[in-house]
Amino acid sequence: MLKEECGVFGIYNSDVAAQLTYLGLYALQHRGQESAGIISYNKTNDVFHAKKGNGLVSRVFDKNDLKELIGMSAIGHVRYSTTGEDNNINIQPLMVKCVKGTLAIAHNGNLTNSKELYDELRQNGAIFQTTLDTEVVLHLVAKSKKEKLEDAIVDALTKIKGSFSMVFLTKNYVIAARDAHGVRPLVLGELNEQYVVASETCALDLIGAKYVREIEPGEVLFISKYGLKSRRFAEKEKKLNHCIFEYIYFSRPDSILFGQSVYEIQKKLGARLAQESPADADLVIAVPDSGNSAAIGYSEKSHIPFEIGLMRNHYIGRTFIQNSQIAREIGVKIKLSPIKHVLKGKKVIVIDDSLVRGTTSKKIVKMLRKAGAKEIHLRISSPPYKHSCFYGVDTPSVEHLVAHNNSVKDIQEYLGVDSLAYISLDGVLDIVTEKQLLKSDDFCTACFSGDYKIPLYSLNKLGKGVLEKK
Numbered sequence: 001m002l003k004e005e006c007g008v009f010g011i012y013n014s015d016v017a018a019q020l021t022y023l024g025l026y027a028l029q030h031r032g033q034e035s036a037g038i039i040s041y042n043k044t045n046d047v048f049h050a051k052k053g054n055g056l057v058s059r060v061f062d063k064n065d066l067k068e069l070i071g072m073s074a075i076g077h078v079r080y081s082t083t084g085e086d087n088n089i090n091i092q093p094l095m096v097k098c099v100k101g102t103l104a105i106a107h108n109g110n111l112t113n114s115k116e117l118y119d120e121l122r123q124n125g126a127i128f129q130t131t132l133d134t135e136v137v138l139h140l141v142a143k144s145k146k147e148k149l150e151d152a153i154v155d156a157l158t159k160i161k162g163s164f165s166m167v168f169l170t171k172n173y174v175i176a177a178r179d180a181h182g183v184r185p186l187v188l189g190e191l192n193e194q195y196v197v198a199s200e201t202c203a204l205d206l207i208g209a210k211y212v213r214e215i216e217p218g219e220v221l222f223i224s225k226y227g228l229k230s231r232r233f234a235e236k237e238k239k240l241n242h243c244i245f246e247y248i249y250f251s252r253p254d255s256i257l258f259g260q261s262v263y264e265i266q267k268k269l270g271a272r273l274a275q276e277s278p279a280d281a282d283l284v285i286a287v288p289d290s291g292n293s294a295a296i297g298y299s300e301k302s303h304i305p306f307e308i309g310l311m312r313n314h315y316i317g318r319t320f321i322q323n324s325q326i327a328r329e330i331g332v333k334i335k336l337s338p339i340k341h342v343l344k345g346k347k348v349i350v351i352d353d354s355l356v357r358g359t360t361s362k363k364i365v366k367m368l369r370k371a372g373a374k375e376i377h378l379r380i381s382s383p384p385y386k387h388s389c390f391y392g393v394d395t396p397s398v399e400h401l402v403a404h405n406n407s408v409k410d411i412q413e414y415l416g417v418d419s420l421a422y423i424s425l426d427g428v429l430d431i432v433t434e435k436q437l438l439k440s441d442d443f444c445t446a447c448f449s450g451d452y453k454i455p456l457y458s459l460n461k462l463g464k465g466v467l468e469k470k
Contacts (some may be wrong), residue, residue, distance in 0.1 A: 005250070005393055006092070006108040006198040007031030008186070012174040014194045018069035020207050021076040022144060022197070025057045027203040027257050030252055031108070032078035036060045037123040039104040039169055040071035047071075048102055052091040054172070063277045075169045075382040077106035089130050093169070098142040100149040104169040107134040108199055109184045109392040112162035113457035127221040129365035136160070150175070152316050154220055157233040162454060163243075163391040165215070167197055174223045181241035181454055182217035182390050183444060185257055185311040195223045211256065225314050241444040241453050245393060247432060248382045254292050259437045262292050268431045269381040270297025270351060276419030278302060279349050279377040285309030285366060287352040288336070294381035295351035302349075309348065309368070316319040332363040344372030354382045354396065355422075358402035358414060375418045383425040383448040384408070393446065424450065 007028030011017050018040050025036055037052030038061070049069045053060035077092035095104040111117070114133035117140070120294055122128070126139045126249040136275035140156035141149070149170055154187065163183030168175035176197040178186045185359060187198040196209045204211055215221055218234035242258050243250070253263035273294065284306045285296035299306035313335055355361055360436045361378070368376055384403035389395045398404045425448050429440045 005032055005080045006076070006079045006106075007203075008106040008108050008165060008167045008197075009199070009203055010072050010073075010106070010169065010174045010176065010223075011079075011191075012195050013225065014072055014074075014191075017072050017074040018066045019458035020191075020196070021069075021074040021099050022057065022066055023207050024198055024203040025076045025078050025254075027206040028078050028199055029132050031199060031250065032080035032082045032276050033256065036076070037091050037093050037106075038074055038076040039093045040069040040074035041171060042071035042422055043073075043171070048094060048095060048104065048169075050093075050104075050124045053087070056089070060269075066091075067226075073169060073174055074092045075104060075106050075167045075174065088130055092132070092134060094130065094132070094134055094138060094168075094439055096138045096142065100142070100147070100152055101145075101170060103138065103141060103149060103153070105134060105137060106167050107137070108165045108186075109162060109163035109179065110390060111136060111160050112390060112454060113160065114162075116457055117159065132140055137166070139141075139439050150222060153177075154231060154233050157220060161457060164200060164239075166442055168169070172224055175220060176215050176223070177220040177233070178215045178217055180218035180237050181444075182214075182237075182258075183241050183454070185245050185246060185251070188212045188215060188217040188221065193226065194387060197221075199222075200251055200257070201254045202252045205254065213296070214217075215256075236339045238451070240438070240442040241391075242438065242442055243391065243393070244432065244443040244445050245354075245382070245389070245447060246427065247464070248428070249290060250393070260432070260435065266293030266353075267297035267382070267426065268434070269299075271295030271301035272427045272431060273351070273423045274298040276424060276427055277379055279347075279379070279421075280379055281347040281349045282395075283307045283309070283342070283346055283377065284349045284351060287350060287361075288312040290353040291351040291381070294353060298349065298379065298381075302329055304349065305340050308344050309339055309350075310364070311339060313337070327374055332360055332367065336364065336367070338367055338371035340371045343368060346372075347375040348373045349377045349379055350377050351381060353379050353380070354385055354401065354409070356385050358411060362415050369416070376416075377419045378412075378421075380420075380422045383422050383428065385447055385448050386449045387446050390452065391446070391454065391469060393447070395447065432450075 009024035035054045039050045045239045051065045093104045093106040111133040133465045141152045142226040144152035144155040146152040164179045165184040165186035166177045189204035191209035217236045222229040251262045332421045
């Protein structure tokens with residue numbers, strides 16, 4: 001099964017449901033750039049309309065597409081999977097017609113028991129069209145003994161394990177569901193008596209919707225002409241497993257995540273990093289855009305000036321050139337350009353939010369050296385990323401994680417920096433629990449600590465971080 005980084009969006013009872021879904025996905029573009037899709041339902045003609053494609057939201061949909069996505073209810077999805085292949089059958093939302101009715105689904109997360117469910121379903125005659133764990137849910141709904149479609153959805157949710165924030169679309173409902181551990185975010189908003197669900201609050205902000213609350217862990221929320229109806233398919237876990245990497249890397253700085261400002265958290269991570277790992281330097285720069293907030297926090301705490309030393313190209317998209325020999329030779333320069341007069345002859349502290357494989361960082365360091373930086377001190381606002389994620393983040397197997405079997409000194413030499421330091425895990429946990437809204441045990445830190453709190457049913461070789469494939 002494929003693991004995915006994704007963003008989901010849904011809206012009920014809007015004259016411009018498709019247009020608002022498009023905007024919602026646009027705001028969630030950072031959660032997935034491989035493909036995008038929208039499915040709407042037109043009650044007047046009793047027809048579901050779908051448009052899906054590979055690439056950025058702005059490239060998949062045009063004005064005519066949105067006009068053809070007729071209906072007052074819609075759900076959408078942006079995706080980035082573990083594979084680099086453009087496989088149209090894997091583009092979400094997925095839709096199925098069964099005896100209980102028509103159902104569409106969009107999913108962010110990863111089902112840890114998908115392999116077991118897949119094998120069982122196939123043995124009972126199920127025919128799969130995709131390689132997504134999301135399709136397992138559709139088969140569970142279709143095979144449920146519950147007669148009503150909505151009851152069958154709740155029944156299916158009781159059988160899946162792992163991390164999932166999902167939105168469903170039926171003829172009568174937009175439905176939102178979140179796993180009992182609360183791994184991935186999912187929020188509810190309101191816009192002119194219309195209800196909206198989204199992966200992050202930044203999507204609500206863009207369309208002018210008011211934030212109402214989070215979808216509770218273990219909750220399935222039905223949105224219909226009768227308003228909201230909340231049901232539980234599982235009891236909320238006493239110890240939650242909110243993904244801590246959502247604060248560090250995934251979520252947009254202008255979002256409110258698990259009750260706290262992402263920007264504020266990221267700034268505090270940078271300040272704590274300055275406290276734990278100071279450096280004698282002339283200026284602080286960020287690897288844009290991911291390191292911006294932490295770099296500001298580091299600069300303020302250290303009283304070392306913050307400068308823009310790297311410029312990011314935001315207009316790349318998915319073009320024919322990306323897989324060409326020219327692109328491979330140019331490498332990271334396609335995305336980042338150094339400002340030479342800022343860097344030349346300076347001792348520079350470079351802030352980034354994470355260091356996974358290390359290949360991109362190595363290229364950035366080489367670029368900064370060529371631009372004239374006298375010293376480069378790399379500071380990472382997350383702890384060493386040592387273990388694969390099996391709860392919905394696209395990370396490689398452990399042999400490709402630079403921190404898995406290498407010391408900080410080894411990584412420093414590999415990157416060619418004058419010094420390298422990471423924030424401590426205790427430092428991160430201190431910051432995210434500072435307001436006492438959550439406890440340290442409420443966060444999943446498996447990618448740093450190797451402590452997988454949710455059972456990994458479908459793992460083949462945990463040591464290598466490989467999920468069994470179909």
